[in-house]
Amino acid sequence: MFDTMTMTKVLGGVCGAWLVFLLGGWAAEEIYTANEGGHGDHAQAYVIDTGASDEPAEEGPSFEEVFASADAAAGEKVFRKCASCHKLEEGVNGTGPSLYGVVGRPVDSIEGFAYSGALEEVVDVWTPENLSHFIENPRGFAPGTAMGFAGLPKIQDRADLIAYLSTIGQ
Numbered sequence: 001m002f003d004t005m006t007m008t009k010v011l012g013g014v015c016g017a018w019l020v021f022l023l024g025g026w027a028a029e030e031i032y033t034a035n036e037g038g039h040g041d042h043a044q045a046y047v048i049d050t051g052a053s054d055e056p057a058e059e060g061p062s063f064e065e066v067f068a069s070a071d072a073a074a075g076e077k078v079f080r081k082c083a084s085c086h087k088l089e090e091g092v093n094g095t096g097p098s099l100y101g102v103v104g105r106p107v108d109s110i111e112g113f114a115y116s117g118a119l120e121e122v123v124d125v126w127t128p129e130n131l132s133h134f135i136e137n138p139r140g141f142a143p144g145t146a147m148g149f150a151g152l153p154k155i156q157d158r159a160d161l162i163a164y165l166s167t168i169g170q
Helices: 004-032 063-068 072-081 128-136 155-165
Strands: none
Touching: 063 128, 063 155, 072 155, 128 155
C-alpha cells in the first residue's frame, strides 16, 4: 500500500505546502511592513494630531480634597474588587492580609501573614494618602510587592474605598 512513489508524493505535498506558507509569509511581510528608508527626501504626506503636547496635563483635585467628601457607601461597592483576596474580619487573612483596621495601622503588621517586605521599604504606616498611592498602582508604588492587583486609577474610587475601610475596625 505504501510504496516508494506514495511516500515521495506525501513528502512532496508536505514540502510544497511548507513552501507556500513561507512564500505567503514573506509576501505578507513585504506588503504590510512600512519601509523605514522611505523614498529619499520626500516629506511625510500627512500627520495625525494626537492632541499631545509638551505642556504638563492639568491635574485635578488633590486626594485630600476628594477624600474629605468621600462616600463610604460607594466605597463598599468598590471593595467588591478587593473582596476576592482580602477579608474585613479581624485576624482572617485571605490571599492578602485582613483589612480590618488598616487605616492608620503599621505596614506589614498582621501576625501570621507572609509579607513580601517591599512595602516596609516605602512606608511605615497606612495613612489614607499612602493607601491611595498604593491602591492606584501597587507595583509602581512598591516594586516587588506580591499584590497582583492592577490598581484603581480613579481618585474618587480610591477615596471612597479608603473612607469605607476607615469605618472598619476603628
